[in-house]
Amino acid sequence: MLLDTTFDPKSIIYLFDMIGIVACSVSGTILARSKNFDPMGCILVSMVTAIGGGTVRDVMLNRHPLFWMVDMNYLIVITITSLIFQAFFENSQRISPQTVDKWLKFTDTIGLSAFTLIGLKVALSYGANPLIATLLGIVTIIVGGMIRDMICNEIPLVLRKEIYISAGIAGALVFFGLQHLSLPSWVVEISTMLTVFCVRMLAIRYDWYLAPVHQWFNIMKK
Amino acid sequence: MLLDTTFDPKSIIYLFDMIGIVACSVSGTILARSKNFDPMGCILVSMVTAIGGGTVRDVMLNRHPLFWMVDMNYLIVITITSLIFQAFFENSQRISPQTVDKWLKFTDTIGLSAFTLIGLKVALSYGANPLIATLLGIVTIIVGGMIRDMICNEIPLVLRKEIYISAGIAGALVFFGLQHLSLPSWVVEISTMLTVFCVRMLAIRYDWYLAPVHQWFNIMKK
Amino acid sequence: MLLDTTFDPKSIIYLFDMIGIVACSVSGTILARSKNFDPMGCILVSMVTAIGGGTVRDVMLNRHPLFWMVDMNYLIVITITSLIFQAFFENSQRISPQTVDKWLKFTDTIGLSAFTLIGLKVALSYGANPLIATLLGIVTIIVGGMIRDMICNEIPLVLRKEIYISAGIAGALVFFGLQHLSLPSWVVEISTMLTVFCVRMLAIRYDWYLAPVHQWFNIMKK
Numbered sequence: 001m002l003l004d005t006t007f008d009p010k011s012i013i014y015l016f017d018m019i020g021i022v023a024c025s026v027s028g029t030i031l032a033r034s035k036n037f038d039p040m041g042c043i044l045v046s047m048v049t050a051i052g053g054g055t056v057r058d059v060m061l062n063r064h065p066l067f068w069m070v071d072m073n074y075l076i077v078i079t080i081t082s083l084i085f086q087a088f089f090e091n092s093q094r095i096s097p098q099t100v101d102k103w104l105k106f107t108d109t110i111g112l113s114a115f116t117l118i119g120l121k122v123a124l125s126y127g128a129n130p131l132i133a134t135l136l137g138i139v140t141i142i143v144g145g146m147i148r149d150m151i152c153n154e155i156p157l158v159l160r161k162e163i164y165i166s167a168g169i170a171g172a173l174v175f176f177g178l179q180h181l182s183l184p185s186w187v188v189e190i191s192t193m194l195t196v197f198c199v200r201m202l203a204i205r206y207d208w209y210l211a212p213v214h215q216w217f218n219i220m221k222k
Numbered sequence: 223m224l225l226d227t228t229f230d231p232k233s234i235i236y237l238f239d240m241i242g243i244v245a246c247s248v249s250g251t252i253l254a255r256s257k258n259f260d261p262m263g264c265i266l267v268s269m270v271t272a273i274g275g276g277t278v279r280d281v282m283l284n285r286h287p288l289f290w291m292v293d294m295n296y297l298i299v300i301t302i303t304s305l306i307f308q309a310f311f312e313n314s315q316r317i318s319p320q321t322v323d324k325w326l327k328f329t330d331t332i333g334l335s336a337f338t339l340i341g342l343k344v345a346l347s348y349g350a351n352p353l354i355a356t357l358l359g360i361v362t363i364i365v366g367g368m369i370r371d372m373i374c375n376e377i378p379l380v381l382r383k384e385i386y387i388s389a390g391i392a393g394a395l396v397f398f399g400l401q402h403l404s405l406p407s408w409v410v411e412i413s414t415m416l417t418v419f420c421v422r423m424l425a426i427r428y429d430w431y432l433a434p435v436h437q438w439f440n441i442m443k444k
Numbered sequence: 445m446l447l448d449t450t451f452d453p454k455s456i457i458y459l460f461d462m463i464g465i466v467a468c469s470v471s472g473t474i475l476a477r478s479k480n481f482d483p484m485g486c487i488l489v490s491m492v493t494a495i496g497g498g499t500v501r502d503v504m505l506n507r508h509p510l511f512w513m514v515d516m517n518y519l520i521v522i523t524i525t526s527l528i529f530q531a532f533f534e535n536s537q538r539i540s541p542q543t544v545d546k547w548l549k550f551t552d553t554i555g556l557s558a559f560t561l562i563g564l565k566v567a568l569s570y571g572a573n574p575l576i577a578t579l580l581g582i583v584t585i586i587v588g589g590m591i592r593d594m595i596c597n598e599i600p601l602v603l604r605k606e607i608y609i610s611a612g613i614a615g616a617l618v619f620f621g622l623q624h625l626s627l628p629s630w631v632v633e634i635s636t637m638l639t640v641f642c643v644r645m646l647a648i649r650y651d652w653y654l655a656p657v658h659q660w661f662n663i664m665k666k
Contacts, residue, residue: 032381038432040388041381044360055282060499062508064284069354086435132513138488146595151368153377155597159476159485166484210482213530254603260654262610263603266582277504286506291576308657373590375599 020111024050025081046082052144061126109200113193116171134172163203171196242333246272247303268304274366283348335415338393356394385425393418464555468494469525490526496588505570553644557637560615578616607647615640
């Protein structure tokens with residue numbers, strides 16, 4: 001559906017990126033509110049969640065100025081999202097936490113696909129090899145949520161059950177595989193995002209998780 | 223009182239900065255001791271508390287060498303403060319924890335005013351716009367205490383009840399407002415520090431805190 | 445024994461460095477597994493433990509590209525170590541946790557000696573003075589384990605009881621002392637590593653720990 005049309009893929013990446021930023025802001029605000037953070041604390045945790053991963057990636061690559069210093073939209077979108085959520089959605093009788101959670105998983109996964117692709121592209125443009133680029137793609141995905149959980153004194157969920165890193169690695173494999181076939185860059189990019197999106201959505205839908213390594217051989221034996 | 227005299231404001235900022243460094247060292251040492259850290263662990267937590275915020279700000283701005291690598295006074299003051307506190311004030315019968323806490327809140331607020339101003343000035347000198355500069359001023363204030371609390375497995379107090387970020391924002395507003403009026407820089411700087419100091423001291427005195435956002439409208443309706 | 449022979453000391457440092465990387469990977473994997481992290485989460489915690497300290501040091505010194513982006517062996521060794529440990533040693537009936545712990549303390553101390561020396565040398569080559577270099581040597585040693593513990597919601601052991609920082613400082617004192625005597629660099633380097641190794645091994649063997657500062661005077665009075 002997406003593949004048989006021509007468009008500026010950059011705009012799609014940017015749109016998906018912003019959807020992910022909004023999702024991260026909401027998840028940061030929810031966790032911060034549950035720990036009784038004040039409004040300013042909630043906004044700060046939202047910022048850490050949304051731009052923490054990209055910031056660590058940029059610092060590791062020595063990429064300055066940082067992406068959110070160049071494009072003001074990030075800080076503005078995060079602040080407005082967090083304030084709106086704190087004002088209207090919290091304690092809302094009309095919208096249940098389950099509905100919020102469902103939408104959050106969907107928008108978060110859209111963001112995940114954009115974050116992975118952006119991480120890969122930024123790392124490659126700074127001369128990283130595929131292994132480093134994949135790692136920096138994963139850093140972009142998970143470090144924000146990890147710092148959020150560290151601030152809020154929780155053990156990061158992204159490292160335990162959720163198919164986050166695996167989805168990112170699947171996306172990276174598709175990216176480098178298709179790039180190797182010299183396909184046009186927008187095909188590579190859309191396919192990468194679709195892969196990340198589908199792997200995580202299927203994992204959520206069918207409750208997939210990665211078995212412990214010492215069970216892999218037993219599973220293969222069966 | 224301060225305004226009708228001429229002096230080198232830099233020395234006042236530096237003095238206030240060092241008072242803040244001492245306050246951070248003491249608060250870091252107190253928390254680390256309460257978690258049974260050894261003397262070296264206490265010094266390290268003191269360093270993180272005192273120079274962590276400025277370090278993250280400098281790394282984000284790509285400002286090298288870091289401020290504490292240029293001016294050795296920071297590391298020396300922190301180490302000596304932490305050792306003296308561990309040697310004489312801990313388990314002291316003459317000085318109650320309440321007295322320490324009271325002095326700590328006072329000196330910490332002096333430091334807060336200097337940290338905010340230094341953060342703003344450093345960020346502006348690296349070409350940051352007012353929004354980024356304000357955020358980096360806040361980073362300078364709170365990141366040290368946040369990492370201290372994360373190391374010690376506590377939920378950061380600065381993000382919950384304390385008027386830290388709000389005092390920093392008030393200071394930034396005064397700073398950019400007075401700068402817009404083309405007042406001399408020492409007037410702008412002293413006013414900024416006074417604002418931060420007064421907002422936080424009043425907040426401590428009258429137990430001010432920021433209400434949750436969804437209550438703001440109810441409060442306005444009343 | 446080591447001193448009456450000629451060899452390329454670089455290779456010894458590199459070997460000890462890699463032994464330390466393996467030890468950090470195993471300790472990261474063990475803690476991550478105990479918190480029910482999935483295989484990818486375990487690898488990521490291993491990476492943080494093994495290269496986190498060096499990464500923070502390099503970022504503080506503005507040393508780019510980071511050491512693990514230049515030499516791929518780090519990421520490869522960590523990933524393979526973590527996977528092998530997850531596959532074969534976990535839940536192994538033949539190897540008890542006590543045996544693993546004993547080997548871990550030994551290999552970790554070898555790594556500690558290499559990490560200290562590498563931290564000192566890297567910092568000095570970037571123009572740091574001895575005080576800064578010592579601090580950055582300590583950062584190289586402990587920050588990886590600290591972030592590991594912060595992710596896993598534990599209070600860092602390295603800051604409480606273990607003779608980590610003290611061993612690093614002892615090594616730094618020997619390093620600068622012998623350098624001052626204009627001894628050949630391989631003598632300085634081997635002595636530094638031996639000092640760190642011996643101090644920590646003796647501390648483990650005889651259960652040494654650093655007394656709280658306020659007791660130092662009582663101890664001296666006795």
